[in-house]
Amino acid sequence: MATNRNIKKVCNTAVEFLENLLNRKAEGIINISTEEECWKIHIEVLERKAVPDTQDQLGIYEVKLDDDMTILQYRKIGMRKRTEMFVEEED
Template sequence: MEKKPHIKESIKKKPDIKEISKLALSLTESIVNKKVEGITSMNAEDEGWKVNVEVLERIAVPDTQDLLSTYELKLTCDGEITGYKRTTMRKRGDRVTEALE
């Protein structure tokens, strides 16, 4: 006799913030083919997630001259990417002047 799955087992669990952050880092690295430095911001929105990931664009000597970019990723609640764009580029040694909310 075939065992039927419980309702809870058949419902796919949506990824949590930790899983979305890992996914965003992995997706960014594979899309832009560069080393990711980390996530600079992450927000849940009505239709998914907006994640900003900092990427090392170019290594320089001294390292304060490295070029870093921030990419904004849009993900659905299930973790599917719906779009991305580069929003900023700066030298590592430059002062960051983002507005803090």
């Protein structure tokens, strides 16, 4: 399932999907993993620009894809200021 080429394709597909959907620029991928038969990617998106930029608001989104690069699910899982650490809550 996980090859370097697959991981890059999964990341690119998830980022492109989220940027097109939200009409916002992704800041970066903070996590990628597999569970059962899907990929789970956490992506940070700039929600609100602030001055100074340490006060920027970042949204954290989870995107799930299958091996065919079909989006199975997406959801917003958190928000943080740029200077704060994101701590994922367990389901």
